[in-house]
Amino acid sequence: MNAIEGKFTLTVPSSTQNLALIRDFIGTLIMQTGLDENEVLKLTLAVDEACTNVIEHAYGKDNSKEVLVRTFLDNHEIRFEIEDTGLGFDPNAYQPDELERLVAERKSGGLGLRLIQTIMDEVRYEFEPGRKNSLLLIKRLRKDENREVIKN
Amino acid sequence: MNAIEGKFTLTVPSSTQNLALIRDFIGTLIMQTGLDENEVLKLTLAVDEACTNVIEHAYGKDNSKEVLVRTFLDNHEIRFEIEDTGLGFDPNAYQPDELERLVAERKSGGLGLRLIQTIMDEVRYEFEPGRKNSLLLIKRLRKDENREVIKN
Amino acid sequence: MPQPFSLQVSQQAGASLISIGGHLDAHTAPEFETAIQTAVDGGQFQVIVDCTNLSYISSAGLGVFMSFIEEVREQGGDIKICGLVPKVRQVFDLLGFPDIFDLVDDVAAAVQRFAESPTRKG
Amino acid sequence: MPQPFSLQVSQQAGASLISIGGHLDAHTAPEFETAIQTAVDGGQFQVIVDCTNLSYISSAGLGVFMSFIEEVREQGGDIKICGLVPKVRQVFDLLGFPDIFDLVDDVAAAVQRFAESPTRKG
């Protein structure tokens, strides 16, 4: 069987109820890249966090909206694009708090973006408030780096 | 947990390699309607057959094209729309052969549309050759009929 | 992928035993077709297909059975299909396959059936 | 759904034992939050969360632990977390949770830990 490649798009109603479905799809899809189980879980988690933010923050739990996740697979990288048409926000203006501080302030949130940053190799956010916001998550494939080492 | 509802759209590259992914997604999705395993399998099979036809006939195995499956869930029915932008065909002009005849003629194909017809409650095809062809597959939910009986 | 396709070929009491597992669909059917074609090309018209580990079949898989059955029967052989789990059997039923194909419980039953009834008219 | 969320509450050696299973995410976290809130509202500040059957956790689930830990420790209690499978443990590790939370092997170890070290400073 050839390596899986191309663009895969999933659109579901904006409800936390559909997070499990999104994870199931993303997990099944990227398992086919040959990444190990722990990597698959972490990437799936990053997508979960991004979609959760769209559902809870961008759309304020308005179920009539849709969450869109686009996955691009090739030999070099896995790229996710999570799109929303909500208000958008400026992640550069957002400074994640330290865990100690969140604990001291009894916060239940504030961990999602940090998890995404920890897991992904590259995180970019393009926003046009009210039109289209898109969070770009990139993971470079190690096997590709190895191959290049061997090539040289 | 509330019953799952709404519109779910999946788009994947037009390759038979992705049929397993489509089935996995559709199966996971419609399992949540509470249908029994056999019903879930049959509906998943109908979608597989429709997507296989798009990949093999509409796009002649051109991997650069995309297969789109839209699923609508509500209390009354499960509706799939499988879209392609290929040449299209007129299913009314297509008369499925009997199994005996296919066997006698040593055919390996010709079973897909019959399976779809057998499984679904309603099958419609809307085609605009070269622009957009869409196969509509509808399954009415029995539990809904029961509920109406009780209501009356 | 969940449930990749698997295929093994062996010999069983003079018949060719093809054991298939996982998902038999439009993607994996060509491999199955090649296995039957190879048996037939080698003059082997007694074929047992063991589906014990088969968890899914679509029309592309059923089509492989359909396309070879006349040829092997013409040659005095048959394709005996065994080990169908209920979910897969259900798809055979939907298309009326039990009227045409010899479906038996397991490999032993298939061998037995070849002894009693080597071929069958469709 | 694959892996729905499950939650049971019982008493264990004077502590409240909350056993969770399946997927703890933004959809299921409120149920978990309610269970801890109920314990705390009832004056129960010794909480054991048994994660043996938990197969997935996202930040929404971790946030529940985070939001209660100060309060129970202020009251001389703690949340002892046990039974983390490696996949779930990995997510705790990613966020540095082991520096703040008391993670132990199983319920017996959690009970033991409450006897030795009822609370812990964050």
Ligand SMILES: Nc1ncnc2c1ncn2[C@@H]1O[C@H](COP(=O)(O)OP(=O)(O)O)[C@@H](O)[C@H]1O
């Ligand atoms: N897609 C989004 N749209 C609008 N605001 C967002 C979005 N994603 C994150 N945010 C903002 O960034 C904050 C931090 O997000 P995160 O780290 O995921 O924690 P949490 O979602 O638990 O608050 C959120 O509370 C929210 O204010």
Ligand SMILES: Nc1ncnc2c1ncn2[C@@H]1O[C@H](COP(=O)(O)OP(=O)(O)O)[C@@H](O)[C@H]1O
């Ligand atoms: N989406 C489609 N686009 C073009 N032609 C189609 C499409 N679906 C079906 N057909 C035509 O109808 C025929 C019967 O389809 P089917 O019953 O699924 O059997 P098979 O695909 O095995 O030939 C096909 O051979 C093809 O000619």
